[in-house]
Amino acid sequence: MKSLRFIHCADIHLEAPFREQGTGSYAETRRMDIRKAFLHILKTARDQKADFLLISGDLFEQDLTTKRTMEWLSMVLSDVDAPIFIIPGNHDPFVKNSWYALWDWPPNVHILTPQNPQYILEEQRVFIYGLGFSAYKQGKPDLSHVPPPRKDYLNILMVHGTLDMDFSGEAYQPVTSRELAALNYDYYALGHFHQPRAEDSTTSMIYPGSPEPLGFDESGIHGAYGVTVLREPSGLRLKAERFETAQRVYHPVSLDVTGLKSLEEVKMKLLGVLEGLNPQRDLVQITLKGRTAMDLDEKLLTALFSEDWLFLQIRNETQKAFDLEALTRDPAVKGSFVRAINKRLEALDEAMKMEGDPKALAEEKERLELALSFGLEALCNGKIEGWSEE
């Protein structure tokens, strides 16, 4: 078997909705970004003369994809000269009206379904087996059905699911790296997590991540993987290299305004955050945190800064400034209130050190801190002002 090169990508999410509330045709622009990122992958496959392309699930949003999308997808996939292997993910599962079943895919595209889970490239001596989704949620897969690797072949297992996560209540085909390693395949083309995961460039279990980031929880550079397979006397050697495809980069920023005395200072800080970022490339969400006496109008601030930006949002999550340290010494109800809240916060900190649900604990902490602000404001001012969700 001569050396091989293939491209591995996943979680493209064509036609995905976008949670951040951009203005105008922002969402449409972002969906075009997804297409561009995907085209980049296909172009790379062509330019590098890849022997084949792997798409490990979530290629499109089943419920939101239209015939037009499929026409476009057909067209661009057929332009790739190499075979393309796709497994259905939890966003594009192989259900009754799945586009995988309804559409006439180009001849170079092979969908690995539960009915037809495997494919062999005889000339290149490559064996590919796929474990995809046939429902929107799916439990642990039965790995006993996975055939053993073929001798002298490059054996690839495509899996869409979660790796090494707590199984209780997990609905996205959970597996462990140990279980996968026990199957003795040469490469595990994973999909589902949008942040890329690979221990190092030589690891055989890779989540390429979404080629175009889809939200502020997907910061960093996004792309896909090109994998080179070399035949050596000791066996196959795989080298995986990531390449960028993303059109945008998300920048979630937390800015503590505690101690800032004026709006001007806040603006200066904001400018500092934005320095070096590209308004046409970078999508920015700045969350103002901390305690301040200033009434910060997030809509006003956003309007002030977002003019040249595709997406820039400033959120105000500051709380009223109180001298909490002094208040804890207040013998009156204010002090008791602060002390009571602090006690609960301390208990939460302790719980966080133990094995608690960090997300739930963080939410509880946030709720307590907010309660503290509201309570103090109510006690001190007799009213709650300075914020509105409308």
Place this chain on the structure above:
Amino acid sequence: MRITGWDIKGFGRLKQYKAVPGPGFNIIYAPNESGKSTLQAFIRAMLYGLKGGRIGKDGTLPPIKRYKPWNGENYAGVLEYTLASGESFRVGRNFEKGTTNIYDSGANPIHQRFTQDKSTGPRFAEEHLGLDEATFERSVFLGQMQSAVDEAGRRALIEKIANLNTTGSEDQSLSRAIGALEEALLERVGTGRSSTRPLDKVNMRIKALEEQYQELAKISERYLDSFRELHEKKKLLAQWLDEKTKKEALASRLHVKRLAMIKKEMEDLSQGLDEKERALEAVHEALKKAEIYGRLTPEGMTQAALIAHDMNRIKEELAQAGAALEELTAEKTGLEASLDSEESFIRRTGDIEEALKQAASQSGPGASGKRGMPIPALVAGCLTLAVLGLWLMLKHPLLPVAAMLALAATLFLWLRTGAGKAASPSISPQTQALNKALSQAGFMGLDQYMEYKEAWQKERVAVEAAGKKLTEARNRLKELEAAKTALEDSWRGLTASWPHARMEEGEAFIQRWREGMDNYHQLSASKKAILDGMAHLTDKRRVLVREAAGLLGKPGLTYEECCEALDGLDGLALDETPWEETVTEDELKDLEQRINSLNLEMAALTARLEQAPREGELSRILEELEGLREKRKKLERTGAALNLAKEILLETAKQVRRDYIPALNEEMSFFIGQLTSGKYTRASTNDALQVLLSSPETEALVPVERLSTGTIDQVYLAMRLAAVRLLEKRGEPLPLFLDEPFSQYDEARIINGFKMLKALADERQIFFFTCRERELQLAQKVMGPQLVRIELPD
């Protein structure tokens, strides 16, 4: 803590002002606007610093600017104080520069020891006093009571008392705080029971969008169902089209094979027709020759055969009858020859008979009497008659024979029985006569005579019979001759048109003619068969032509045209290979129909699919939903926080009441007793958080609201002082700054107040600010030498 001195370089209207207050009761008597409040502010500022900031919405300057000296003097000062521990400190602040220096009693700078506030510098006061600025301010500074001014003031005071009672701070109203939280929850979040609050609006919009989404999702799913249906139908159509192509190819091959077969069949048929044509010609020729036989009919032949047969029979019978006649003639002749003639007989027997008669008449009737016909003979005779009758009726040739036989039997039987019954005669004359006669006749005896007679009778009978027979035979011959003639006539009549009809040929002729007729009929039948066969072949050929024309797509072809067309086709070789598959026209038609139906269904589906759900609509709804859900989450989080704040606030308030109020009431009771000269001795708080005073006079518990304004003032003062005492339990005794606290008091109350303050001055430093000379006087009167008067600069 006791303030031991101050040096104001410049602070508000005060500049270059030093003072050394006493450790106990200090009174600052000055008119309004002379700097009393400024001095209080200075002390606060020295302890806690001055904050900067922007001008307030109501135009108030931030503290750092508010007290800036008007005339540009140094904006600075020094304050010295001693703690209960005996430690002394000196604080110097330059408010302009924002610097603060603290020195201990050893003149060591210690400002770095304390936590630094960015704006106010070292926070030494919190450490030394254990209070933040706000607590310090609300605790140690008692301003003027407003209760006597108006009802609003009274209510404000009662509220302050209530606040103090419930929260430990007159400015912190629990009910107002709870109200604020509830109002925020209602106005800014929503409670789920309204439709206009933010959370409710968001929920309603989410619900509407979710319903819209569900609806669109259903439409989308139906669209996909139709798409799937179309997809499946396309596959089916492809399958059927493929099947149709194969079937049409097969049909085409079958057509070709069939055309070849048709061609071969037609050729065979044509050959067959030719053969039959030739056969027909031969038959026609033969028929022509045998035409004559065609005139015969089977009935005629039968009749001729019958005639010929009858003729043969009659001829035979004639021959027999002739032979019989000859025989009979011969026989009769013979018999006649042998028979005496009757004359002879009579001559010979007459006498005998006469003699016999004579003899008989004498014997009487007896055995030789009459002889009747015996029954068998009778039967036979009847039978004979019957047969004769039949013969006459039927003229059957055998019947006469039967009659004759019956007659013979009759005669035989009669004679047999008759002859055996002759009687035995006796000798008498008659007998003699008889014998004579006999002997003359030449008979030896009667027996002989009888024998002779019998014989002669027999013979005569035989001759008669023979004669009869002969007659009959002659008659018979005549009959036969007549029958023959009749037959000949019949023959002639029948065969009038038959040439060469020779009866004399008889059976041979009949045979020949029968054979000829049979041959003719056979030829006719052959001709018919040939013609039928030809017609059948022609029909077959016609059918084939029609079929071929249909296969060629040229209906209405004639045979010749069809042959021409078939000859014109290439590759029309007969394929003898057996076919495993066949396809009929009906199958193709059925398939075509199914394909057409399917195309119609697909067209309908395609048309339906034109109404695709609007692109991007689901995405837009989802995006809006996401945003609203995020908003809802925030509102719910806010709501949860507000509720949590309320919950904790109530909890802590409860705790405060539990821990604080009893102690407060106890302290308050002391001051109330002092201030009211024992009119009211005890303060308590009920579950409704009402402050009550007990009156020893009435033993009643009187709610504060029902007290007089002046007493409410006193209660307030007592509560404030009690609060300070409780505050101090944590640490340093605090100085008190009382600004016109007795402004609403009458003189008695003022004196009581000063008495109380005098006692209080033993434990803490008191700064009493007043603009009333009377108060100064009363203070001096009550305090005596303990009183320290502090002058303010002009």
